[in-house]
Amino acid sequence: MTKNYFPASENKLFDAGGGLTRKVAAHDKNVMCVEVHFETGTVAALHHHPHEQITYVISGKFEFTVGDKTYVVGPGDSLYKQPDIVHGATCLEAGTLLDIFTPHREDFL
Template identity: 80%
Template structure:
């Protein structure tokens, strides 16, 4: 993968992930990826796991997150860490945007 340093928003396509979820991949390289996730109220991100470490920062909205055996109610300014292979999912309680950081990058998002 060639290293790219600048990712203008006008060149970052919006991917419709279905069910009220839209995703915009921003900056990334082999080891790191930044993704905006836009949720409509009521959207459910089903429980899943992946081998990536993930940090989620709430830009706006309200969400119920399940991470492992814990449930968290989070809103703007809150953040979560998800270790590799842990089951996690979310329900959007109020439309909003999350900023997800993954390491390494998510090949399935490209």
Template identity: 80%
Template sequence: MSIQNYFPTSEGKLETVADGLSRKVGAHDDNLMVVEVHFEAGTTAPLHHHRHEQITYVMSGKFEFTVGDQTYVVGPGDSLYKQPDIVHGATCLEAGTLLDVFTPHREDFV
């Protein structure tokens, strides 16, 4: 089995997920994945949950995140941890980009 170690951004595809929301999958294998997520101001990622652990790093913009029963307003340099199956979602307050890391990888993204 050959492992891919390099995932150039020029080869990644920016996929529209919904109005005002797009993503580009970066490096990944069966156990780990990184995803760049772009939001336009006012866009909402509805409350949802999944079996994956997730860390979100705010690259730019301003967001209101709900994680479980807590709400946070976050900006560049902030990060959030979401344990498996916790309900979470976000509203973009100022256009920006998030970097999401999942373990294991999201089969539904590749």
């Protein structure tokens, strides 16, 4: 059965370590929304995965590497990461990102 409503009070905060926490919000097998919180200086190491990903910056300032390019981004900026592209980030000023994945990240559930 498809779930259509994901109240914030039911979204558990997961401590991924190193100054990074996340909450999985609305999701189904084809798409997933994740709120990610970074403390200043937190590094999301370079990695890749088979999912397409869009990152929207809600707050803070970040340096993102996507493939062979690096971008400094802030509130309102967004990034697209195609499947299997190497990417990572360093948080320059504490903030929050909204990540959208397709298909969903089974490893986040």
